[in-house]
Amino acid sequence: MRRVAIVGAGGAGKTVLANHLGARLGLPVTHLDDLRYDAAWDVVPEPEFVAAQRAVVTRDRWIIDGNSTASMPIRFAAADTIIFLDLPPLVCLWGIALRRLRYRGGRHSDGVHDRITLAFLRYVLGFRRRHAPTVRAHIAAHGEHAELFEVTSRRQVNQLITGLDSGGRDV
Template identity: 65%
Template structure:
């Protein structure tokens, strides 16, 4: 586990899991939102976004969390591990709302911007049904060489962290 892509709906726990894995495995963590938006929270041009991802994943050690399906092939092709967080949509919705209460609609320390719109809520609630099949197809096409870890609950994510914590060699090449 040296090059890890963490995927899932908004509120699924991608940022928290990526941060915990980064700490345990001593890997640098990048959140796609940090690459997708400029400091004023404007969307950067697609070429800039994909070029930044290509530079990032060219490295030997990284964790990237985020959901851009349009550029997932870049991350999947280089990842040795792909983690898909797939909790029930209501769990994701609760995660989005919890984040709103904690950060009050602003940008938090990890660079992720808390922005809830009706479109965001629709996306979160329809992710499993509408988006996840396309994510899994992209992983199959571009990341079939990687270990795929599909987690369907926060408990699964905690168990993964505990397994890595008790197996010190888990993150070594």
């Protein structure tokens, strides 16, 4: 694992996993929200967002966590590993609630971006039905060369981490 793309619904644990893997593997971590939004949480222009991702993926080693489906081809084509956190919506909502309790909203130095809106909650609730098929299509079209870890529970995420910590790679 030298170039890792992590995707999944909000609250699935992308940032926590990215930070853990980055520390474990000695890889720099980029959170897509840091590229997508400016300091005032305004969306940066699309060409700037795409250019920033292209700059990251040209590096030899990286982890990128985030969901922008429009730019998945950029990340997946360059990744040697794709981790798709396909957790149930209620598990993700619980993750969002815990994040709110822990961080009290806003933007934090460890990559956590805690901004809850009704649209965001709808996105999380409908992720498996509306967005997961698009993620899988992008993986098939642009990431067929990469090792894929598709996990559907927190237990499997923990098994993935444990496997990496013990030198294994199996989920």
